[in-house]
Amino acid sequence: MTPPRLLVFDFDGTALGGHEPYAEFPEHFVRFLDGLEAHGIVWATNTTWSPDIQWELIRRSGVRSAPAFLTGQTGRVLAEVREGRLIPDPEYERHIAERDRLFRKRMWPAVRQVFMELLAGNLVSRLAFDYYSPQCGIDFTCNEGREEDVWRTVQPLLDLGEYYIFNPAQRQTGVLLPAHMNKGDIVRVMQQRLGIRPEETIVAGDGSNDLHMFSPDLCGWMVCPANAEPIVKERLSRHEGIVAEKQFSWGVVEAVEQVLAECEEMQQ
Secondary structure, eight states, rough: OOOOOOEEEEEEETTTTTSSHHHHHHHHHHHHHHGGGGGGGGEEEESOHHHHHHHHHHHHOOOSSSOSSEEEEETTTEEEEETTEEEEOOHHHHHHHHHHHHHHHHHHHHHHHHHHHHHHTOOOOEEEEEOOOSSSSSEEETTTTTHHHHHHHHHHHHTTSSSEOTTTTTEEEEEEEESSSSSSSSHHHHHHTTTOOGGGEEEEEOGGGGGGTOOOOTTHHHHHETTTTTTHHHHHHTOOOEEEEOOOOHHHHHHHHHHHHHHHHHHH
């Protein structure tokens, strides 16, 4: 068994939750992060939060160790820390913007057709496209009683594999994100830059938007806290991941410590 060298984790519901103030890591998680270096492990974030807000939280929490990378906006932005300063990666953001441009050019005819059907059928009370930044997201609210009709109408975009549902548990509202906007691709980017292999990587998350990280092609270990969504627990059960007994960051620490114990036992 190859020992882990990289831990990548989500914020909301994973590193954060079950404690106050919410805008800080709990003390036990700070100690955990600062103790990873002794095991030869670096850590990185993978969340929807922007890197600058993440960095403020990390410093406010009193974490002494620095993340290898901070990634935010569901894989759209990348930054690292050098000499105590947060350094964004504009080249990576330009790469994402170009992918957006090509995606929009290719997909707009299909998206436009779906939108025409939703509006002509009076199926939605709210419909938005591309409203935050050029990320090609689709956001809608179904008219009451028309949920099945709405999801049947947008299904072709999902069948093409060009979009995925941000939160499959929601039915009255929906957010569809382009396939290239996900938390999985950015894990591979970090691994390549660090020279760390997937089998040396632990990923930790709790929500359906973390599912792209939970792939055997991206990690050797998958862990989640007890509060994780059922769809996440099911994915981990399928791939021999670890579902902790404890919630939030306590569960992450529990699961990672289990990984470390197993690795030490195998090396003896």
